[in-house]
Amino acid sequence: MKARQNAGLDSPEAxxxxxxRKREEHAETMAQAHTANSxxxxxxxxxxxxxxxxxxxSAAYARTVHQLTEARQASEQAAEGLGAAEGYLKGLLLRVHADGHCPRCDLALPQREEGHCAVCDQIVATTAKTDWPGLLSEAREGVEAAKRARAKCRLAVEEAEKRSHAAWAALEExxxxxxxxxxxxxxxxxLVRALEKRAEALSGELIQLAKRLEELAVIVRLEKDLLECHRAMKAAERERDxxxxxxQxxxxxxxxxxxxxxxxxxxxxxxxxxxxxxDPHDYSIMVDGKAFDEISVAGGPKTALNVAVLLSLQDLARTRPGILIPSMMIIDAPLTGFSSEGLDHDTSRRMMDQILGAAESTSADGLTSQVITAVNYRLPSQRSSDLQEIALSTTNRFIEHAPARSS
Structure with a gap:
């Protein structure tokens, strides 16, 4: 959760x-795209x-253009045919002068004798008889037919041009x-392309949001686990307290x-x-309202208090079996700092009685401890067989000479 907050991540609810919102926008965009697509x-x-x-x-116009081209070609051919027919007729007329006019000046020719040229009045060589009137008649009919054909072709061209113009107008329309x-x-x-592109982008965003929700689901589960852990922690704190x-x-x-x-x-x-x-916290001891360090500078009362504390721990262990205190004590020179006369002598004697009494088996509860101590003078008369004294000398620092303890 802290990492999510530091990274500025949104909550799962957001x-x-x-x-x-993206799903609604996507649905609306898809609806708009569907309408626009329809x-x-x-x-x-x-x-x-x-x-x-x-x-x-366009095809009709192309056909009319083709027809117009064909009509124009036919008109040109008809004109060529007419020219040929007229030329043929004119050639015949030049040869026979059947019209009685000069072929150059077109003036009426005078009457000539038979066998003479109508133009130059010379004798014409005798040739096989030709049906000039018939040829002229056919040539004139050919000219007339060519004129009719040319007129027909011109009409066809005009019709083709009209159809072409109409087809062009229809094409332009x-x-x-x-x-x-x-x-x-x-x-x-x-608009359709833009909506489809927007819908595709929204689909991608929805996919990313779904992945983010899957990742955030882990955080949601962890948050639930965190709540359970908080509850467990509170319960543990209550148990701890x-x-x-x-x-305490x-x-x-x-x-x-x-x-x-x-x-x-x-x-x-x-x-x-x-x-x-x-003090139950640091186990500091107060004696008659004074701290342990304030009792005395050294020896005497401090030693007595130390011995009393050690012996009391043994007493406490006897009354509290759950408290594990060793049943052995080693006290080195407990009489140091005490004088052998007066009050110090009485105090040291009482202290030794306490130390020796802890090692006796005649206690009320039947329990005893092993105590090893060293003093600079002989102990009082032994009070039971549980006490044993080993004397040391300044010449022998070891205790191999100590008497064997009877079984």
Whole structure:
């Protein structure tokens, strides 16, 4: 959660809200695209019809152009045929002068004798008789037929030109309709493409949001686990606090009991002692309202208090089986700092009685400890067979000479 906050990530609720908005926008975009696509299909169908009309008009115009070309070629051929027919007729007329006119000046020719040229009046060589009137008649009929053919071709050309102009006008009209409809279709096509592109982009965003939700699902599960962990932690804290309270109560009870044992042992050594308290937290000892370090600089009372504390731990272990205190004590020179006369002598004697009494088996509970101590003078008379004294000398620092203990 901290990493998500530091990274500025949105919460799952925000991502779900964004996903819902994107889904609605995607659905709306798809609906708009569907509507626009339907309109585009209708427009494209109409455009196909217009394009088809334009193609048909173009084909019809091409056919009329072809027909006009053929009509013009036929008209030219008819004109050529007419020219040939007229030339043929003129040639015949030049030869026979059947029309009675000069072929150069077209003036009427005078009457000539038979067998003479109508132009130069010379005798014409005798040739096989030719039916000049018949030839002239056929030539004139040919000229007339050529004129009619040429007139017919001109009429065909005029008709072809009219059809070509009409086909051209129809083609231009079809092009105009197709172009106008194409301009109307283009924005709708662009809108459909834009909506499809937007829908595709939204689909990609929805896919990314779905992946983000899958990743955030891990965080959601972790948040649920975190809540459970918080509950478990609270329960553990309550158990811990209860255990601490119980331990503190037990520690307070034990230290109070220990303080009573210390007071009993210390009163046996120093009868004027009135009060002992032990802090249950750091186990610091107060004697008659004074801290341990304030009792004396060295020796005497401090040694007595140390011995009393050690002996009281043994007493506490006897009454509290759960407290594990070794049943052996080694006290080196407990009488150091005490004088052998007066009050110090009495105090040291009482302290030694306490130390030796801890090693006797005649205690009320039947338990005893092993105590090893070293002093600089002989102990009082032994009070039981459980006590054994080993004397050392300044010349022999070892205890191989100590007498064997009887079994």
């Amino acid at each position: 991502v779900r809200g964004e996903q819902e 309109e585009l299909n209708n427009l494209e169908a109409a455009q196909s019809a217009y394009d088809k009309d334009e193609q048909q008009a 079809a092009k105009k309709h197709a172009a106008t409809h194409r301009e109307k279709t283009a924005p709708v096509r662009a 209860a255990a601490r309270a119980e331990r 109560e037990r520690r307070t009870d034990i230290t109070a009991q220990w303080a009573r044992h210390v007071l009993a042992r210390l009163k046996a050594i120093l009868p004027d002692t009135r009060e002992i308290s032990i």
